Amino acid sequence: AGDPIDLTGYTVAAFEAHAKLAPHLTLTISNAAQGEVTGRIQWSDAMPTGNIMSFRVRVSKDGSDISSPLIMVPVQ
Numbered sequence: 001a002g003d004p005i006d007l008t009g010y011t012v013a014a015f016e017a018h019a020k021l022a023p024h025l026t027l028t029i030s031n032a033a034q035g036e037v038t039g040r041i042q043w044s045d046a047m048p049t050g051n052i053m054s055f056r057v058r059v060s061k062d063g064s065d066i067s068s069p070l071i072m073v074p075v076q
């Protein structure tokens with residue numbers, strides 16, 4: 001699918017995140033040279049068990065944004 005995007009100097013953020021997921025979602029650039037982003041979701045009883053929550057990842061640099069497709073998270 002092509003070479004990784006070097007994310008050196010970029011910032012990462014979640015957007016369009018489900019309201020009950022957003023406060024518990026952390027994204028970091030874990031390997032900038034290889035274009036790797038790591039996400040962590042801390043469990044919360046407010047999350048709707050049995051439903052699917054979603055979010056997108058956006059990396060930004062100098063006013064330019066690159067975003068992911070919608071990422072679906074089943075809550076179990």
